Structure formats: C-alpha cells, structure tokens
Amino acid sequence: MKLPSDSLNNMIAVKLFTTAVLGLLQLFICITVFAQEHSAPTHYNEQQKQIIGFEIARELRCPMAVNQNLFDSQSQIASELKGQIFLMLEEGQSKAAIIDFMVARYGDKIRYMPSLNSNTAVLWLLPLGLVIIVLIGGFIFIQPTLIVSKNTQDTSHD
Amino acid sequence: MIPEIGLILLIISSSLSLILSVVTVTGIKLDSEYLLSYTKPLATLMCFTLITAIAVLAYCFLVNDFSVAYVANNSNTQLATLYKVAAVWGSHEGSMLFWVVSIAVWTAFIINRAPKTEQHFHHKLVAVAALLIFGFCLFLLFTSSPFTRLLPDIPIEGRDLNPILQDIGLIIHPPLLFLGYVGLTICFAGAIAALLSGGLSQQYARYLQPWAVLAWVFLTGGNAFGSWWAYNELGWGGWWFWDPVENASFIPWLVATAMVHSILLTAKRGILGSCSIFLAILAFSLSLLGSFLVRSGVVQSVHAFASDPTRGLSILILLIVFSGSALALFAQRVKIKSAPLGFSLLSKESSILFGNMLLVVAAISVLLGTCYPLIFEVITGQTISVGAPYFNSIFVPIAALIFLLMGFAPLLKWQSSNKLKVALILAAICLTMALIATLMMQALFNIWLLIGLFSALWIMSATGLAVVQRVAFRKYEVNNGSCGSSIRFYAMCIAHLGVAVSVLGATLVSNFETEELLRMGPGQGKTLSGYSFIYEETQAVEHRSYSAIQAQIRVVDSQDNFVTYLYPQRQTFKTNGMQMSAAGIRSGLFGDLYVSMGQKLTDNNHLNDNEYLIRISYKPLVNWIWLGALLMMLGGLSTMFLTKRSLVNSAVKSRQHQELCNETA
Numbered sequence: 001m002k003l004p005s006d007s008l009n010n011m012i013a014v015k016l017f018t019t020a021v022l023g024l025l026q027l028f029i030c031i032t033v034f035a036q037e038h039s040a041p042t043h044y045n046e047q048q049k050q051i052i053g054f055e056i057a058r059e060l061r062c063p064m065a066v067n068q069n070l071f072d073s074q075s076q077i078a079s080e081l082k083g084q085i086f087l088m089l090e091e092g093q094s095k096a097a098i099i100d101f102m103v104a105r106y107g108d109k110i111r112y113m114p115s116l117n118s119n120t121a122v123l124w125l126l127p128l129g130l131v132i133i134v135l136i137g138g139f140i141f142i143q144p145t146l147i148v149s150k151n152t153q154d155t156s157h158d
Numbered sequence: 159m160i161p162e163i164g165l166i167l168l169i170i171s172s173s174l175s176l177i178l179s180v181v182t183v184t185g186i187k188l189d190s191e192y193l194l195s196y197t198k199p200l201a202t203l204m205c206f207t208l209i210t211a212i213a214v215l216a217y218c219f220l221v222n223d224f225s226v227a228y229v230a231n232n233s234n235t236q237l238a239t240l241y242k243v244a245a246v247w248g249s250h251e252g253s254m255l256f257w258v259v260s261i262a263v264w265t266a267f268i269i270n271r272a273p274k275t276e277q278h279f280h281h282k283l284v285a286v287a288a289l290l291i292f293g294f295c296l297f298l299l300f301t302s303s304p305f306t307r308l309l310p311d312i313p314i315e316g317r318d319l320n321p322i323l324q325d326i327g328l329i330i331h332p333p334l335l336f337l338g339y340v341g342l343t344i345c346f347a348g349a350i351a352a353l354l355s356g357g358l359s360q361q362y363a364r365y366l367q368p369w370a371v372l373a374w375v376f377l378t379g380g381n382a383f384g385s386w387w388a389y390n391e392l393g394w395g396g397w398w399f400w401d402p403v404e405n406a407s408f409i410p411w412l413v414a415t416a417m418v419h420s421i422l423l424t425a426k427r428g429i430l431g432s433c434s435i436f437l438a439i440l441a442f443s444l445s446l447l448g449s450f451l452v453r454s455g456v457v458q459s460v461h462a463f464a465s466d467p468t469r470g471l472s473i474l475i476l477l478i479v480f481s482g483s484a485l486a487l488f489a490q491r492v493k494i495k496s497a498p499l500g501f502s503l504l505s506k507e508s509s510i511l512f513g514n515m516l517l518v519v520a521a522i523s524v525l526l527g528t529c530y531p532l533i534f535e536v537i538t539g540q541t542i543s544v545g546a547p548y549f550n551s552i553f554v555p556i557a558a559l560i561f562l563l564m565g566f567a568p569l570l571k572w573q574s575s576n577k578l579k580v581a582l583i584l585a586a587i588c589l590t591m592a593l594i595a596t597l598m599m600q601a602l603f604n605i606w607l608l609i610g611l612f613s614a615l616w617i618m619s620a621t622g623l624a625v626v627q628r629v630a631f632r633k634y635e636v637n638n639g640s641c642g643s644s645i646r647f648y649a650m651c652i653a654h655l656g657v658a659v660s661v662l663g664a665t666l667v668s669n670f671e672t673e674e675l676l677r678m679g680p681g682q683g684k685t686l687s688g689y690s691f692i693y694e695e696t697q698a699v700e701h702r703s704y705s706a707i708q709a710q711i712r713v714v715d716s717q718d719n720f721v722t723y724l725y726p727q728r729q730t731f732k733t734n735g736m737q738m739s740a741a742g743i744r745s746g747l748f749g750d751l752y753v754s755m756g757q758k759l760t761d762n763n764h765l766n767d768n769e770y771l772i773r774i775s776y777k778p779l780v781n782w783i784w785l786g787a788l789l790m791m792l793g794g795l796s797t798m799f800l801t802k803r804s805l806v807n808s809a810v811k812s813r814q815h816q817e818l819c820n821e822t823a
Contacts, residue, residue, distance in 0.1 A: 138508070
C-alpha cells in the first residue's frame with residue numbers, strides 16, 4: 001500500500017504552514033514585550049496623550065484598591081497617579097520612562113505586565129515552550145506511516 | 159430544633175454515601191445482583207436527604223433564624239425574600255452544600271435513567287460519585303457546617319448579605335457555575351468508572367457525552383454571566399479583567415472545552431479514550447484548585463468572596479486525595495501502546511487533538527500567570543503583579559492558533575483528507591480582508607485587531623463553508639449517517655459561530671472603545687462618539703437596602719434628538735456602610751453607552767464643589783460577547799436534547815422498517 005503522493009504534498013504544506021504560524025507567534029510575543037520599551041521622548045498631541053495615558057493607567061496597579069488598575073480604581077491615590085501620568089506626558093516623557101518612574105516609586109508590584117528578567121523568565125517562556133512542544137510532539141506522534149497501516153486495515157474490512 | 163434536623167440530615171447523607179459506595183463496590187466485586195439492587199434506592203434516598211437538608215437551610219433563611227451563624231452572617235430581616243433564598247448559595251458553606259446536593263441529584267438521575275443492558279459502568283460511576291459526596295460531606299461537617307449555631311448569644315439582627323451580591327446576578331451566576339463544576343465532578347466519576355472498566359470505550363464515551371456537554375454548557379453560562387454581572391454591577395467598566403477569581407472559573411472552562419471535544423471524538427470514533435479520561439480528571443482537579451484559590455483568600459481579587467485559610471487547607475486536602483488517587487489510578491491502568499492512531503496529520507481527528515492540547519496549554523498558561531505572584535512571593539519574598547496586559551499577550555496568540563484549527567476542523571474529513579486547497583484559499587481571503595479592514599480602521603497597524611478580525615471572519619466563513627459542503631454532499635448521498643449526527647453537526651456550527659460572535663465583540667470593544675474621564679457637575683456636558691452627555695442634576699435616592707446619590711445624565715445624538723437618560727449611582731449600604739458604584743448603561747445591539755460615577759471632587763480651587771469624577775464610554779458590540787456565549791450554550795443544549803429525541807425517532811423508524819420487511823417476507 002503506497003501513500004498517495006497528493007496527501008504527502010499536503011502534509012508538507014501543513015508542516016510549512018504551521019511552522020510559519022509558529023514563527024509569527026514568536027514574533028508577536030517578542031514585539032509585544034519589547035516594542036514598547038523603545039519609544040523616544042516626543043511631544044504628544046492631545047489625542048495621543050489621552051490614548052497613551054489611559055494605556056499606562058491600565059497597565060499599572062492601584063496601590064490602594066484590591067487588584068484594580070489605576071484607570072478603574074476610584075481611590076484618592078489612583079486619581080493622583082493618573083494626574084502624575086498626564087503631567088509626565090505633558091513633559092514629553094515616553095511610556096517606558098513613566099512606567100520606570102512608577103516602578104521606582106512603588107516597586108515591581110505596580111506593573112501588571114511583568115518585565116522579562118531572570119525572575120520572570122518562566123512566566124514568559126513556559127507558555128511559548130509548551131506551544132512548541134505540542135506542535136512538534138504532534139508532528140512526531142502523528143506519523144504518515146500509521147495511516148498506511150490503517151488504510152490497509154480499512155480495505156481489508158471493506 | 160429545625161437547624162439540628164438539617165445537621166442530622168447532612169450526617170445521615172454522609173453515612174448513606176459511604177454505604178452506597180461500599181455496597182455498590184462489593185456488589186460489583188461479588189457480582190451480586192442482590193447487593194446491586196440497593197444502589198438505586200440508596201442513591202435516591204441520599205439525594206432526598208440532601209435536598210431536605212438544603213431545604214432546611216432555606217427555611218432558616220426564610221424565618222430569619224439568626225441563631226444559625228450562616229444565616230446571621232448572610233441575611234437580614236430587611237432582605238427581600240428572593241435574595242433570602244439566593245443567599246443559601248451566597249457564601250462559602252451554603253455554596254458547598256449546594257454543590258454536594260447537585261452532585262447527589264445528578265447521580266440519582268443518572269442511575270435511575272441508566273440503560274438496563276449495561277449497568278456496571280453506571281454502578282461504578284455512582285460508587286465514585288458517592289465517595290466524592292462523602293468527601294465533600296465530611297468537609298462540610300468538620301470545617302464549614304452551614305448549620306452551626308450561635309448560642310447562647312443570638313443576634314437580634316443579621317449582618318446582611320454582601321451588598322455586591324444583592325443583584326439578579328446572584329440568582330443566576332453561582333448556580334450555573336456550581337452546576338458546571340458538578341458536571342465536571344460527574345465526568346470525573348465517569349472517567350474513573352471507565353478506568354476501572356478497562357478504558358473509555360466508544361460506548362462509555364457515548365454515555366458520558368451528554369453529561370460532559372451539559373457541564374460545559376453550565377460552565378459557559380456561569381463564566382459569561384459572571385462577566386456580564388461584573389460589567390453591569392461593579393462599575394469599573396470592564397467585562398473581563400483576568401482577575402484570579404475570574405481565572406479560577408475560566409481555567410476549568412478551557413479544559414472542559416477540550417474534554418468535551420475529546421469525549422465527542424471518542425464517542426464518534428472510539429479513539430483517544432485515555433486522553434478523554436485524563437482531561438476529565440484534569441478539569442475536575444482544576445475546578446477544585448479554582449475553589450481553593452477563591453475560597454482560601456490566597457489571591458487578591460476585586461471580586462473578594464468569603465475567604466478563610468482553614469477552609470483553603472481542607473479544600474487542598476480534598477484536591478490532593480481525589481486528584482492524587484485518580485492520577486495514580488490513571489498511571490496504573492492506562493495503556494500507552496504504540497498502536498496505529500488511525501488518522502493522518504491532515505484529518506479532523508488531528509485538528510481536534512491539536513486544538514485540545516492547545517486549550518490545555520492555554521489553561522496552564524493562565525494558571526501559571528494566576529499563581530505566579532504567589533509562588534514568587536513564597537520563594538523570593540518580593541511581590542510582583544501579573545495582570546491583564548500579560549494575559550492578553552500570552553493568551554491571544556494561543557487562542558488565535560486554536561481559532562485557526564477551529565476553522566479547519568469542520569472542513570477536514572475523518573482519518574485523512576486531501577482537499578485542503580479550498581480551505582487554504584478561504585483562509586487567505588479572510589486574512590486579506592482582515593488586513594484591509596485593520597489598515598482602514600486605524601491609522602497605526604494594530605496586530606491585535608488583525609488577529610481578532612481574522613479569527614472571527616475565518617471561523618464564520620469556514621463554518622459556513624462546512625455547512626455548504628455538507629448540504630451539497632447530502633444531495634448525492636441520502637441514506638448515509640443518522641439524523642442525530644446531522645443535528646450534532648449543525649449544533650456544532652451554532653456553538654462555533656457563537657465563539658466567532660464573542661471574538662468579534664471582544665475585538666471591537668477592546669480596540670474601538672472610546673472613553674473620557676472627567677469632572678462633571680450640573681449643567682456640564684461632553685460629546686463622545688457622536689453622543690452628547692449632559693449632566694442635568696444630582697439626585698438623592700432611597701432604596702430598601704441602600705441610599706444613593708445619582709447623576710441624571712441626558713444623552714442626545716448628533717442631531718440633538720433625545721436618546722435616553724442615564725443614572726449612574728454611588729450607593730451606600732445601610733447595614734454595613736459599604737460604598738459601591740453602579741453604572742448607568744444603555745444597552746444596544748451595536749453598542750452600549752456607559753456612564754459611571756466616581757467620588758465627589760472637593761478641591762478648594764473650584765467654586766462649584768458639586769462635581770464628580772465621571773467616566774463616560776461608548777462600547778461598540780460589547781453585548782456580542784455574551785450573545786456569543788448564549789449561542790454556544792444553545793449549540794451545546796441542542797446536541798443534548800435534539801439528538802436524544804432523534805435517536806429515539808430513528809430507533810422507532812428502524813423498528814418499523816424491520817417490521818415492514820418481516821411482513822413482506
């Protein structure tokens with residue numbers, strides 16, 4: 001029983017396709033982690049200021065409220081820190097600089113997006129590693145040769 | 159006197175569950191019909207005593223028996239009757255009792271509806287479920303009895319139900335979620351029963367299938383409704399925050415989704431039985447772990463719920479005993495043989511298998527993110543936060559892979575298919591369209607928008623294509639496949655479509671929400687997304703359980719036509735002085751207008767100190783998230799009820815057909 005070459009071609013197509021997807025996935029994560037860290041201080045217009053300000057407020061934890069971000073929290077300190085963010089944006093500071101300032105003041109706990117360092121490597125790399133293991137493991141376990149034997153069984157049954 | 163009856167009933171139930179389990183196991187071992195004939199009445203009796211126990215608790219609430227600690231802590235003479243009943247599951251002890259009662263009811267239902275021909279599987283299932291009930295009952299009796307008395311100092315007035323819970327949400331959300339957990343418990347019992355019977359065969363998977371689907375439907379409802387409730391009630395404007403308590407129920411949902419697909423696969427093709435068993439064990443363990451995280455108070459949550467470290471420890475013990483022994487049994491019994499899998503890389507089976515594995519990976523990632531701050535603090539003594547931005551950047555790419563497979567799976571054939579061209583072309587078209595839409599809609603290229611749009615578009619069109627293919631295929635081959643499998647197919651399409659609708663709603667609301675955070679007082683206004691919000695006046699409102707101040711905000715559209723009034727409130731509860739904000743929302747199919755009222759601003763540099771911090775937003779398509787969940791539930795429910803009926807119908811038909819044949823012969 002020979003393997004139909006058509007399905008073998010498809011198999012290769014699938015492998016290529018999935019590899020491409022996997023590569024894209026890695027790219028996404030790298031982009032999301034590192035892209036934000038390199039934005040130079042500039043002068044923002046009103047709309048940009050609002051968008052970036054809200055974005056930062058969403059990524060920081062309110063020091064007072066139980067697990068709420070600065071944007072959602074209605075405590076006094078949250079209002080003050082929101083004011084601080086906009087003040088710094090007025091000065092033309094970058095998002096990374098503002099977050100660094102807040103971390104320096106309130107510690108690592110204030111950021112909801114943990115930075116990538118030796119302490120948090122597991123947090124970032126384990127999910128990625130598991131996805132890779134699943135995809136590679138799947139390709140290894142589901143072998144084309146196994147279909148051949150199944151196909152012979154099927155034909156013998158029929 | 160009455161509460162003691164409840165306690166005694168609970169004790170009787172725990173003894174009954176132990177007896178039930180022992181009798182059934184002995185009956186199976188000795189193959190004694192006589193002993194096994196006791197299973198059904200014992201299970202029914204246990205179900206009855208437990209229902210009576212919870213009815214006693216409800217009675218204590220209704221007559222305001224504040225000598226019962228649980229009632230005194232969670233009720234009040236002022237509380238509306240409906241909430242008194244709902245308060246039964248409003249806090250820890252009662253909700254655990256509700257959980258146990260539901261397991262007993264579900265078990266009794268299963269054993270009473272079990273087919274006559276093969277009962278050993280069902281007997282084993284009942285024996286395992288009875289052991290689980292025994293464990294839960296001991297947990298209730300020793301650490302969290304809902305019938306504990308406050309004697310002799312009986313309070314005159316109860317402490318009142320947590321104000322956040324006094325909402326329609328309490329009546330619907332917790333029971334749905336607990337029933338979902340109960341369903342997972344039943345699936346766990348079924349998986350263990352299958353392990354004891356030599357693996358999950360196709361027939362056993364068929365028995366389990368409706369229960370797994372039902373559990374998943376309840377869990378879906380519980381999660382979606384919880385999110386809807388938080389959106390409406392908490393006043394922080396979000397519909398999902400990746401809070402530990404949200405994750406605690408979302409993680410089991412992810413694994414339950416994988417479990418349902420795996421059991422359906424086993425039922426249809428008779429393969430990957432051990433995978434289904436493992437997923438069932440995992441889903442149940444994660445639901446217990448979730449309960450531990452929520453109830454022990456080890457995590458900080460915005461949805462803080464009655465928490466107490468001692469209960470946490472007991473739940474942890476239950477978790478270790480149940481899951482540990484289940485996994486040990488699994489390790490001993492499971493046959494890992496390198497038998498031919500019987501399907502190729504390009505088949506429906508493998509896409510479902512990959513999807514399931516990715517769902518488990520997603521669940522593990524979310525679990526890791528939820529527990530990481532805890533683990534980190536224990537190891538290093540420092541505190542960090544892991545929150546929404548992290549979860550989004552990890553979960554969304556994994557979810558995108560799952561959605562990709564979700565589109566392919568219905569298009570592929572069982573075992574092996576080689577017609578991928580159409581699907582790939584369709585995927586390319588969807589990707590192009592999503593790319594164009596992304597570039598048109600926002601000035602800056604936004605990868606998240608692209609992923610979301612593509613996923614929604616791809617699932618919808620691929621599901622549509624699968625329907626078209628099936629209809630076209632049906633024309634040529636009439637007598638192939640039962641009516642049941644056809645219904646199951648369309649139910650699957652509805653559920654998948656629901657996912658697409660939810661994804662679309664979530665994508666649009668997170669990328670196109672417009673909002674303003676500003677100080678507002680009477681006479682001021684603000685324009686947002688073509689709507690003008692005009693603050694008219696501040697009013698004082700008296701309610702039965704709270705007094706509130708509310709802003710009356712008139713909304714007009716761009717042509718100055720009146721749209722609606724919105725009334726965001728800041729409520730102060732009379733019984734405990736707790737403050738809450740309730741949002742003013744006008745829901746529409748294509749978007750919500752949302753206003754929430756913050757604290758009063760009293761700066762000295764403003765003359766008018768009657769100003770409040772007001773948050774205004776326009777949330778496009780936010781309701782689609784929950785609409786999608788309703789579709790998913792509808793899809794799940796229709797597989798359950800319709801296929802059952804159609805199976806009966808087809809059985810009747812085939813019998814008639816046979817009789818006809820006999821007559822003609």
